[in-house]
Amino acid sequence: MLSNVIEDIRKKGKFSFEKIVESNDLSDDEFFELLKFIYSENVPEVRTSVDGSDFIALEDENFYILEKNTIKSYLEDVKERNREVFEKIKEKKSFKTDELIDRYLKVAVKESLNYSKFGFSFLDIVQEATLGLISGLNYYYRIMKNFKSPEFFLKNFSIKYILEFQKKLLKNIKSMELSYILYLKLKLDKADGYSLEEISKQMSVNPEYLEDLEKLFDKVKDEKSIESEKIFEKADKITKTYILENIPKKLGYIDEQILVMFYGLDDKIYSEKEIAKNLNIAYHNVNILKEKALNKLSIDMLQSDFVKNSENLNFLVN
Structure with missing residues (x-):
């Protein structure tokens, strides 16, 4: 099965994880070998997910307030973990094996935002992404020995688990x-x-x-x-x-970027002023847009x- 997937990618010169996961059931070992091939050959990815748009309007934006509060609380916790991680990186301290999940959790959460789709709970998605991250960390030392770039592998293990979860749910959808x-x-x-x-x-x-x-x-x-x-x-x-x-x-580009920056899911934790400057939006709109993004994320x-x-x-x- 894996050889067929790789051969198909070679012929097309590109790949889509959504198509691969939908059409195949790859074990983690097979997926790791696939990632090694993609990384070594520098094959471009084509993401086919439809970008979010304001095609869903909730007149009562507090309808999912409990879900929103849970998501917000979770992201605030992730933000605090990231603050500690960034400080540790700044001080050039090493991470123990049992600290690697905290070190790379932001990767799983960021991909959960990217793949948060209408009809799926964000909290379920982020749980699957975290399981994917943990599975990817099983290959961490092999990755560091041969590639020195763990985020590519860990990110895509998170994506694999998200897509497999969505695929499983879609099989049972009414x-x-x-x-x-x-x-x-x-x-x-x-x-x-x-x-x-x-x-x-x-x-x-x-x-x-x-x-x-x-x-x-x-x-x-x-x-x-x-x-x-x-x-x-x-x-x-x-x-x-x-x-x-x-x-x-669920989220458009601006929605994703505001949440990624505000909760420190990329290179650092951004202030609202920095977010406004980077995204070229008015400072007073940053918090409004952040809350609207959380509203969209809470729709389940x-x-x-x-x-x-x-x-x-x-x-x-x-």
Whole structure:
């Protein structure tokens, strides 16, 4: 299996972890060998995840306040750990084996932000990413001996575990939820100026099906339940490969960068003034945008949740 994956990458001259994980079940040892090949050959990665956009609007942004507070508390804890790590690096102190998780935890959390997608809990994602980090650390001394660049390997082990987790959940996803994700992708692409024909070609889906899907869910905010078995049965037949790659991300570029900088998930912990300067945004908007990013991150809702909570939440798709 591994040899086939490597041969395919050689032919294409590029790779996508989302496609690799969706199509293959690689052990950690096989994945490590794959990473060695990619790193040594300097093969470029193509990330196919859809960038986040404000296509989800919550009129009551405090609806997920408990989830948001838990996420915020977790990220604050990570920030304090990173503060200690940066201080230790500054003082050129070495890290013991049992301190390596704290040393590289920011890598797992950063990738959790990058791969936080609609329909998946961020806290679940970061847990899987951390497990991936721990698995990657099993190869730490081999990495340091031969490559001297652990972050590439540890980052991608985190990504592997995130994608495998998402893949597993998608196998059990209900047709209603699956079709609703397709609907959100359709609305997002339309907002970006793509025609129905272009979208259907990209999805390899009949345009009439997309029209039916759009009509169905455009009415959802006025209905307590939805019954269209034909739509749902067809949605179930959409390939999981497409879904894994195209579920929209919760966060846009600015959202991600603000959280990465504020919580020290890159090279240092940035002040709000530094964030404003680096991202070319007004200083007084930094905290507002940070809170909005946390709001987006806390959304953990698929269509079944929407139907269940429709009386309590005004949930709109722009």
